[in-house]
Amino acid sequence: MTNEEQNQSRPVALVTGASRGIGRGIAFELGKMGWAVVVNYAGNATAATECLALLREAGGEGITCQADIALAEDRKRLLETTLTTFGRIDLLVNNAGVAPSVRADILEASEESFDRLIEINLKGPYFLTQQVAKAMIAQVERSPELPSPQIINITSISAYAPSVNRGDYCISKAGLGMMTALWATRLAEYGIRVYEIRPGVIETDMTAGVKEKYDRLIAEGAWHLRRWGYPEDIGRAVAAIARQDFPFSTGEIFNVDGGFHLRSL
DSSP states (O other): OOHHHHHHHSOEEEETTOSSHHHHHHHHHHHHTTOEEEEEESSOHHHHHHHHHHHHHTTOEEEEEEOOTTSHHHHHHHHHHHHHHHSOOOEEEEOOOOOOSSOOOTTTOOHHHHHHHHIIIIIHHHHHHHHHHHHHHHHHHHOTTSOOOEEEEEOOGGGTSOOTTOHHHHHHHHHHHHHHHHHHHHHGGGTOEEEEEEEOSBOSHHHHTTHHHHHHHHHTTSSSSOSOBOHHHHHHHHHHHHTTOOTTOOSOEEEESTTTTOOOO
């Protein structure tokens, strides 16, 4: 089999915000499974290239693609690049997201911050999923012998745990949860399954500024498994779904949070 034939036979994942943090952990785990991965990034081309090198070393293949998912034209170009390069799309991972530039009490928080987070964290994934879903439906009808395509939304414990100094972030993640239910319902007739992975506190650039706070919470037992979460924890959850391990589930929420969601007395 030539390299071109091998690449065409690989399942293909589009991972948004894949250059660093959780996205890089996801891309790496898919690479270990031999997938082709479109490493999307908004601005850090160097980090995206590093991620691509890592997943290739792990046994995968892929490309990098700059696109700001808050922009309609960028979303369109991202999908077109994926399909032009690989001819198929088997998995969309809506991972790209940002935190507020300034953590502000909801009594003082700005509309500008709210609009920015909704555009990137919710509106972008919603309409990217709309475009990808249409491509997946066409793929199912054209190539029914291929495994069913799947969609994964990376949300957060902030989807249900209020933080009053970043209400815009919480609302955007809660919206992604409903988005999961909506697309799972709409796409079920085509056999396209949709899932939500809900990370807890993960050690990334996003949490670096509040490391002392979370170190203290871990020591106090704020969640049952007393350690930080790591990007590979989320990557392994994505890999399990990518392997088609849950063929009779859709709209399901997978908590990867060290037990934070458990209530105990």
